[in-house]
Amino acid sequence: MALKPVPDHVPPEMVRDFSLFTSPGMQRMPNGDPHAAVARVHGGPPIFYSPDNTRDSRGTWVITRAKDQRRVLQDSESFSSHRSIFASALGENWPMIPLELDPPAHGVFRSLLNPLFSPKRVMALEPAIRQRAMALIDRICASRTSCDVMSDFAFPFAVNIFLRFLGLSDERLDTYVGWGKDLLHGDSVKRTAAALAIVAFIDELAAMRRKEPTDDVMTFVVETEVDGRRLTDEEVRGIGVLVFVAGLDTVATAIGFDLAHLARNPNDQALLRGEPDRIVPAVEELLRAYSTVQIIRVARKNIDFEGAPIRKGDYISCATMIANRDPAEFECPNTIDLAREDNRHTAFAYGPHRCLGSHLARREIVIGLEEWLSRIPDFRIKEGTAPITFGGHVFGIENLILDWS
Amino acid sequence: MRIIVHKDKCQGHARCWALAPDVFKLDDEGYILPGDVEVAERDELLASRGARSCPERALEIDCTADALLARLLFNQACGGFK
Numbered sequence A: 001m002a003l004k005p006v007p008d009h010v011p012p013e014m015v016r017d018f019s020l021f022t023s024p025g026m027q028r029m030p031n032g033d034p035h036a037a038v039a040r041v042h043g044g045p046p047i048f049y050s051p052d053n054t055r056d057s058r059g060t061w062v063i064t065r066a067k068d069q070r071r072v073l074q075d076s077e078s079f080s081s082h083r084s085i086f087a088s089a090l091g092e093n094w095p096m097i098p099l100e101l102d103p104p105a106h107g108v109f110r111s112l113l114n115p116l117f118s119p120k121r122v123m124a125l126e127p128a129i130r131q132r133a134m135a136l137i138d139r140i141c142a143s144r145t146s147c148d149v150m151s152d153f154a155f156p157f158a159v160n161i162f163l164r165f166l167g168l169s170d171e172r173l174d175t176y177v178g179w180g181k182d183l184l185h186g187d188s189v190k191r192t193a194a195a196l197a198i199v200a201f202i203d204e205l206a207a208m209r210r211k212e213p214t215d216d217v218m219t220f221v222v223e224t225e226v227d228g229r230r231l232t233d234e235e236v237r238g239i240g241v242l243v244f245v246a247g248l249d250t251v252a253t254a255i256g257f258d259l260a261h262l263a264r265n266p267n268d269q270a271l272l273r274g275e276p277d278r279i280v281p282a283v284e285e286l287l288r289a290y291s292t293v294q295i296i297r298v299a300r301k302n303i304d305f306e307g308a309p310i311r312k313g314d315y316i317s318c319a320t321m322i323a324n325r326d327p328a329e330f331e332c333p334n335t336i337d338l339a340r341e342d343n344r345h346t347a348f349a350y351g352p353h354r355c356l357g358s359h360l361a362r363r364e365i366v367i368g369l370e371e372w373l374s375r376i377p378d379f380r381i382k383e384g385t386a387p388i389t390f391g392g393h394v395f396g397i398e399n400l401i402l403d404w405s
Numbered sequence B: 001m002r003i004i005v006h007k008d009k010c011q012g013h014a015r016c017w018a019l020a021p022d023v024f025k026l027d028d029e030g031y032i033l034p035g036d037v038e039v040a041e042r043d044e045l046l047a048s049r050g051a052r053s054c055p056e057r058a059l060e061i062d063c064t065a066d067a068l069l070a071r072l073l074f075n076q077a078c079g080g081f082k
């Protein structure tokens, strides 16, 4: 593969032919294992330069060690998270909040939103989450001994809960999921169209809640205050768009990777089926082993980092799927040990931007697996089918046909 | 056993609380309450597991008091804080 040009300040010996988008194993493929493919970087240097490592084919530095990623994610003075990922697709420049704000502004908005997403708030949702899982699975097993987990369970489950959490009805669930897919995985035309649709939808929703408040998240956002003032339209949009995009398909994807693992590993499946108490720690291990998000930061100044001459404006990739397979951090990182202890993985990031939705996501995944295992007998990947996986900025799994006949 | 809480490092992962809800208390935002935690003997195993699952290394198992216990249980010097 011909390498793309690299900036002059990057020493040629630090350039590697590696990309979360184009390296072997990253393409859309049947029975792929993008996580194992990416773990191979640990055979190489702790930091290197990848010439083509974002959705829009920009180069990034790649930090492979968990320890070094922690330094980057903790040091927002040197490494900013403001990139206008979303707005730039529209030729605009407003931040998604709190993701693209740096401390101290970040903390103001984060404190505002934290109580809405706290572990206690999520506990109150538990019965609704469980009921939704049970209803979906009962419907599946009433008439069938096979299904596509992604379209029959993972998406309708996770997206419904998420919409309910935001205070939205799920009549347009398929439309929302379509936007999310186009935005994360579509070409540039689809991405722009999806971005426009989401912005219009959030703006409209905000206007509706201003006029007629209810008790949902968006009403909170339009009514709340920071520093003694209401939020601006841009701030409301920045929060609405982020929360909407961040929660759309992440949880469904995690459930997909988890059930694919259990389908392929009957011993693990039997263990969790026999001892459901093990599901909670097992989900942590599965989050570690099948992490899905690449975190990116931008250098705010020139800085020499572990021998790399990082210059102001350079992109730095802290891919969670790489850190969580670091042998210096996890014993036998490529072995999936559902009883692993001391599992300080960073699937939900590290530092101030720790995933705001992590408590909700964890409960959904745990409840999803609990109900699936208690209702569906021994399952395997249906003969003649293959789950399609892909790498990229957010790893994914497209289909998962299970069979329990 | 005592657990030293580095409140400034806490980012609200709530892993400590998930493993030992009786030991680690969170505020309304889901972040750990300030102040070190005295752990009753019956809670020690869970508490140290909770401390060692904190991704931010915000919880330090006080080694001076119970170095021997920590070594015996986990076969490592004070694991909670690296």
Ligand code: HEM
Pocket (backbone or CB within 6 Å): A081, A097, A098, A099, A100, A110, A162, A242, A243, A246, A247, A248, A250, A251, A254, A292, A293, A294, A295, A296, A320, A346, A347, A348, A349, A352, A353, A354, A355, A356, A357, A358, A360, A361
């Ligand atoms: C398994 C599912 C999920 C995973 C693996 C995940 C992962 C992540 C990661 C790695 C980040 C850090 C990004 C960065 O710093 O650049 C993040 C941030 C965020 N996530 Fe999630 N997420 C998940 C589910 C959710 C859900 C369900 C929601 C909303 C309900 C959500 C809302 C957010 C928000 C608002 C942020 C920004 C936090 C901040 O900047 O302070 N996430 N997530």
Ligand code: SF4
Pocket (backbone or CB within 6 Å): B009, B010, B011, B012, B013, B014, B015, B016, B017, B024, B030, B031, B032, B053, B054, B055, B056, B057, B058, B059
């Ligand atoms: S696990 Fe660590 S970061 Fe999370 S709440 Fe407990 S102390 Fe805070």
